[in-house]
Amino acid sequence: MARSTQTGTRSSRRSRRTGIAVLAASLLMACMHSPKPAPDVRYLDYLVGPPDRLTITVLPDPPVVENVVVRPDGMITIQLVGDVLAGGKTTDQIAADVQNRISRFKRGALVTVALAGAESSMITVFGEVRNPGAFPLTRQIRISEALGVVGGPTLFANEDGLQVVRPGSPPKVIEVDLDAIVDGDLRTNVQLYGGDIVYVPPTALASVGYFFQQLLFPFTPFFGVAGIASGVGH
Structure with missing residues (x-):
């Protein structure tokens, strides 16, 4: 009975990860084949952040034009x-x-604020993903697509504990449930903005494994729980 339960659990996890891959691929393909928006459409809800460049115009006479950089x-x-x-606001x-x-x-007085340079429009994804790193935000993108860009979550990802950290004063933390997204509940499939940081945490078991890996092999990079078992066997 225990063996049957374990087999069912593994099968369920494989099916869920296949679902994540299919979801990310489908969303990416849909974006590739959808009509391109006008150049300024993606900035309608853009949240300004450091070190973006802004042009401030104050009318009428005498007109005042200032070019400023958002400080840290x-x-x-x-x-x-x-x-x-x-920081954390739209130009409007x-x-x-x-x-x-x-x-x-x-x-x-009539004031307009224009985005002269979207220097903060980078998305950073790290933690339990296959290819962690940062990439430029060139269009509207949701978290499921961002995970697809970095190769998806690893086997040791805590898929119902993802976090999006959004810059602002104060910064905003958004909880994301990837398990729910795969099951069709898209309420936490949030749209990402420049400067957002996506963190995919490890499971409790993986965290314990990483702790012992650092304890036993302090000068060895993290390779995951499977890597620990391989290293011990050799």
């Missing part, structure tokens, strides 16, 4: 109003904040 703390400095929080939200402050001493 998410702030920008504008001559007319001083420091303004830009930043423009509204600046206009509200300028209107106190310049009636009828």
Whole structure:
């Protein structure tokens, strides 16, 4: 009975990982064959972050144009109003904040904020994925697609404990349940934005394995639980 249960569990895990691969491949293929959006469409909901470059324009006469860089703390400095929080906001939200402050001493002011350089538009995926790293955000992408780009989760991934860390003041942590996404519940299949960090944690068993690997082989890179067993056997 125990052997039958273990076999069923392994089969279920294989089926689930196959489902993840099929889901990621399907979404990527759909994006490849879908019509390309207008160049500025992907910036409608873009969240500004360091070190993005912005162009601030204040009208009417005398017109004021400033080019600013978002600092590591998410702030920008504008001559007319001083420091303004830009990190984690859209360009429209930043423009509204600046206009509200300028209107106190310049009636009828019209403020526009344009994204001059999306320097923060990188997605970082690390943890229990096959090819961890960072890649540029060139279009709208959801977390299932991002996992497909990095090769998908490893055998030791805790698939219901993923986290997306989004820059801002303060940073926002979004919980993602990949198991639920594969089962058709897409509520946590969130859209990613520039600067987002995706962390795929290990299972409890894998964490224990990594601990003993570091304890027994402190100068050996992590190769996973399977690598530990292989090293001990030799």
